[in-house]
Amino acid sequence: MKKENYTISAYTENNIGLLNRISSIFSKRHINLDSLTTSVSEIKDVYRFTIVVQVTEDQARKLVGQIEKQIEVIKAFYHKDEETIFQETALFKMASKLLFEDREIQLVIKEHIAHIVTVTPEYFVLEKTGSRQEVELLYDRLEPYGLMQFVRSGRIAITKDKMHISKILENFSIASS
Incomplete structure (x- = not known):
């Protein structure tokens, strides 16, 4: 399979040590991060990691699965460059x-x-x-x-298509209020 740029977006709680645990997922697999940006998201108290890596789609899928195993991660996605702005x-x-x-x-x-x-x-x-x-x-x-x-800076990105995370994040926001 061919390696391509993938933008991985992880929606998370803001807890100490999460950045270290997420970065270790990549280092254990000898995958270099081309870009890493963190910020608040569109939902109160939910943060977003935007990570750019050059991997195969299978690797991107597995990375997202590993990231989602972190307790503080609400949801993670991966997208090709043509699917994002x-x-x-x-x-x-x-x-x-x-x-x-x-x-x-x-x-x-x-x-x-x-x-x-x-x-x-x-x-x-x-x-x-x-x-x-x-x-x-x-x-x-x-x-x-x-x-x-x-x-x-690192890459900042939004998807061209509607992300279905919005309902999950709204529910998270209501639950944490």
Whole structure:
């Protein structure tokens, strides 16, 4: 079977140690995480792990099964890239003199639809939201000018189709009230 990118979404309670237990599921199987993001979900007191891995569909199915065995996990799903809408965000910190003295930087910012977040006499910060490839393209363009700092988020994703988790999460929310 062919390995592909899969986005695994796990809806959970917010308990200490859960991240460690979930990550150990992947490390025991020698599967590298391409991306990991955690956040609150659309339901009060329910959190969402968004994990990107490159595995076969059979492996994705087994990983979801193992994740769901954790007591705090309400439900987990896996999706192929074409079944989701996803983005990443990156911040680039650069010397302010580049912004004011090099017209090329301004063109790169405009061409890549990046946004200036802040400008000080010493530095400016750019924000780019888009696919990993879009962020990497901007990185490649800016890196020769000298990056003071760079950080990129993990993938955030929502499904194109309605997820049937909503009713389960609503019931969980009512039960925990």
